[in-house]
Amino acid sequence: MTMIRFEDVSVRYEGAAGPTVRGVDLAVPEGELVLLVGPSGVGKSTLLGTVSGLVPHFTGGTLRGRVTVAGRDTRTHKPRELADVVGTVGQDPLAHFVTDTVEDELAYGMESLGLAPDVMRRRVEETLDLLGLADLRDRPITTLSGGQQQRVAIGSVLTPHPRVLVLDEPTSALDPAAAEEVLAVLQRLVHDLGTTVLMAEHRLERVVQYADQVLLLAAPGEPPLLGDPAEVMAVSPVYPPVVDLGRLAGVTPLPLTVRDARRRTAGLRERLVGVAPGEGRPVGASTAEGAAVASEPRPEPGPAEAVAPASGASGRASRWRRIGGKGRGGGAEVTAPDAARPDSAAPDASDAEAAQAGEAVQEAAPAGAPRAARVSGLAVYRGRVEALRRVDLDVCAGETVALMGRNGAGKSTLLSTLVGLLAPTSGTVRVGGATPHRTTPRELIRRVGLVPQEPRDLLYADTVAAECAAADHDADAAPGTCRDLVAELLPGIADDTHPRDLSEGQRLALALAIVLTARPPLLLLDEPTRGLDYAAKARLVTILRGLAAEGHAIVLATHDVELAAELAHRVVILAEGEVVADGPTADVVVSSPSFAPQVTKVLAPQPWLTVTQVRRALRAAAPSEGEGATP
Numbered sequence: 001m002t003m004i005r006f007e008d009v010s011v012r013y014e015g016a017a018g019p020t021v022r023g024v025d026l027a028v029p030e031g032e033l034v035l036l037v038g039p040s041g042v043g044k045s046t047l048l049g050t051v052s053g054l055v056p057h058f059t060g061g062t063l064r065g066r067v068t069v070a071g072r073d074t075r076t077h078k079p080r081e082l083a084d085v086v087g088t089v090g091q092d093p094l095a096h097f098v099t100d101t102v103e104d105e106l107a108y109g110m111e112s113l114g115l116a117p118d119v120m121r122r123r124v125e126e127t128l129d130l131l132g133l134a135d136l137r138d139r140p141i142t143t144l145s146g147g148q149q150q151r152v153a154i155g156s157v158l159t160p161h162p163r164v165l166v167l168d169e170p171t172s173a174l175d176p177a178a179a180e181e182v183l184a185v186l187q188r189l190v191h192d193l194g195t196t197v198l199m200a201e202h203r204l205e206r207v208v209q210y211a212d213q214v215l216l217l218a219a220p221g222e223p224p225l226l227g228d229p230a231e232v233m234a235v236s237p238v239y240p241p242v243v244d245l246g247r248l249a250g251v252t253p254l255p256l257t258v259r260d261a262r263r264r265t266a267g268l269r270e271r272l273v274g275v276a277p278g279e280g281r282p283v284g285a286s287t288a289e290g291a292a293v294a295s296e297p298r299p300e301p302g303p304a305e306a307v308a309p310a311s312g313a314s315g316r317a318s319r320w321r322r323i324g325g326k327g328r329g330g331g332a333e334v335t336a337p338d339a340a341r342p343d344s345a346a347p348d349a350s351d352a353e354a355a356q357a358g359e360a361v362q363e364a365a366p367a368g369a370p371r372a373a374r375v376s377g378l379a380v381y382r383g384r385v386e387a388l389r390r391v392d393l394d395v396c397a398g399e400t401v402a403l404m405g406r407n408g409a410g411k412s413t414l415l416s417t418l419v420g421l422l423a424p425t426s427g428t429v430r431v432g433g434a435t436p437h438r439t440t441p442r443e444l445i446r447r448v449g450l451v452p453q454e455p456r457d458l459l460y461a462d463t464v465a466a467e468c469a470a471a472d473h474d475a476d477a478a479p480g481t482c483r484d485l486v487a488e489l490l491p492g493i494a495d496d497t498h499p500r501d502l503s504e505g506q507r508l509a510l511a512l513a514i515v516l517t518a519r520p521p522l523l524l525l526d527e528p529t530r531g532l533d534y535a536a537k538a539r540l541v542t543i544l545r546g547l548a549a550e551g552h553a554i555v556l557a558t559h560d561v562e563l564a565a566e567l568a569h570r571v572v573i574l575a576e577g578e579v580v581a582d583g584p585t586a587d588v589v590v591s592s593p594s595f596a597p598q599v600t601k602v603l604a605p606q607p608w609l610t611v612t613q614v615r616r617a618l619r620a621a622a623p624s625e626g627e628g629a630t631p
């Protein structure tokens with residue numbers, strides 16, 4: 001039986017040059033999990049919105065054609081009138097929470113449907129266990145970490161047992177283990193209860209193996225393709241590392257799981273015997289590209305004038321950014337690597353430059369580089385929660401550190417402490433020689449910049465162009481700097497778009513560009529690949545490598561094991577507020593089942609991390625081989 005039917009559906013937003021989605025004419029059968037894939041901004045959320053009824057009721061725009069769910073037309077039924085059939089989780093859970101605490105939120109949907117109290121009680125308990133939320137049941141939702149919030153959002157649509165689930169990147173803020181748990185739960189609903197799931201996701205390495213069918217939106221306005229996952233992956237512009245590896249090895253049908261790939265790429269493994277991954281480490285080449293992109297000379301900004309009040313622990317990143325930009329005149333300012341130089345005890349910056357200039361030495365942190373940040377004996381309480389304890393961490397100029405760990409482990413807390421949004425409860429934090437929470441924002445902006453987990457926190461102008469102009473002004477950068485960065489990260493974003501109307505990936509690209517405009521010596525990124533497609537991720541990697549090569553220190557909190565493998569020199573794993581592992585990326589991730597990237601799992605025990613590495617090694621070993629493979 002058909003559960004969701006699209007009949008010649010198109011959606012056009014006001015002011016857009018053409019329809020965002022067009023020619024959608026297909027049916028999703030009951031009891032299937034259909035995965036919606038495609039590049040950032042292609043219209044995935046829009047299409048999901050037509051099913052949940054949010055498009056056009058809440059987003060504006062014009063819907064043509066017809067979408068029916070369980071026979072109900074979503075245009076004539078308001079989202080409320082679909083609530084008993086469709087459960088929706090959007091990309092920004094915080095925007096949709098209706099109650100204050102975890103338990104209330106889980107019960108809310110059932111209350112509105114008038115379920116019996118004993119049923120509600122039982123389902124709340126079940127869901128708390130299923131999603132690992134039992135310890136958080138009484139917590140105010142606003143005090144939860146990003147991943148904890150996402151779990152609550154998912155739990156709250158599961159409790160009413162809807163027949164259809166519409167999920168927009170439901171694992172984007174989840175740690176790898178939690179993502180697997182959630183996907184296993186969804187699969188069980190599909191298999192045991194016949195629930196129909198329509199889910200958009202960028203991290204295909206996490207989800208493609210659960211899909212019964214894949215629905216591909218390849219380009220804006222192009223009609224979609226629905227079909228068998230392996231067949232769609234063969235023509236899709238977005239695909240996970242196992243598929244990339246399968247393409248490289250010429251395997252058909254393409255492998256979708258690590259297990260599949262292990263079995264069918266034995267030949268590839270043989271060709272790699274005796275080849276050292278280091279030889280294929282992409283750092284050298286990509287760094288050069290990145291440096292060219294990011295090494296525009298920075299205009300010399302002026303001396304400090306008005307000293308703005310410190311943002312303090314409660315200040316939002318946005319205020320901090322704006323305040324930091326106010327009242328600049330002309331005069332000297334420390335440039336990036338110098339500002340990163342902390343105390344006199346640190347080695348000279350020229351050592352670092354020498355180390356970075358040296359060929360692909362980036363497997364390890366650049367030796368002898370000056371320190372960009374030092375955290376010692378740090379503990380941070382948030383309310384009654386001890387979010388960090390006994391944390392020691394040094395980050396050097398030119399080094400990229402991935403901060404990983406379960407949801408709620410303390411990653412965002414550590415980043416917030418490094419930008420002075422939170423004060424240490426005990427211990428010390430020094431960034432570029434300053435103590436962040438005691439430093440005025442306008443001083444701090446020269447030392448450290450944070451791209452927050454929710455990019456919206458940085459945005460409040462009315463248009464993309466105005467955001468970019470403000471960022472250039474704040475950072476004393478040449479006009480157009482920020483706009484160019486946006487275009488480089490994600491082409492095709494219109495100047496006059498309201499940031500609110502950007503897709504998730506577009507909004508992140510904008511926030512990243514704003515922070516990168518100031519070229520802070522210490523750059524912090526909280527989950528920087530949410531909503532980004534693989535191509536945008538690759539461009540981000542190039543830009544960040546370029547910045548690292550110039551001496552910027554980068555710390556990124558991420559659940560994206562593929563990103564960490566590609567980019568980080570070093571991985572630090574936090575667990576319950578403590579550092580439990582800290583070492584070179586290959587050492588830390590290869591030994592961890594949760595944090596190992598797909599290529600590592602497929603090619604173990606050989607220590608490969610990324611397809612790029614493998615591809616380059618094959619080319620180096622036999623220059624004619626691998627040339628015909630995907631670029």
Ligand SMILES: Nc1ncnc2c1ncn2[C@@H]1O[C@H](COP(=O)(O)OP(=O)(O)OP(=O)(O)O)[C@@H](O)[C@H]1O
Pocket residue numbers: 013014020038039040041042043044045046047059060497501502503504505506531532
């Ligand atoms: N309410 C709106 N008004 C105007 N334009 C919009 C609106 N919502 C989305 N758009 C535009 O429609 C296009 C598709 O956006 P959508 O969010 O559907 O993409 P997406 O594929 O989900 O992207 P991502 O992968 O980044 O989440 C984008 O260019 C976006 O700027």
Ligand SMILES: Nc1ncnc2c1ncn2[C@@H]1O[C@H](COP(=O)(O)OP(=O)(O)OP(=O)(O)O)[C@@H](O)[C@H]1O
Pocket residue numbers: 142143144145146147148173175382383384385386387405406407408409410411412413414557
């Ligand atoms: N305002 C707050 N009040 C009380 N506890 C809080 C507050 N903010 C965060 N916490 C708790 O502090 C701990 C660390 O949260 P943090 O956001 O640093 O985790 P995280 O590692 O970034 O998680 P995620 O991967 O989910 O983003 C979590 O247990 C969280 O619930």
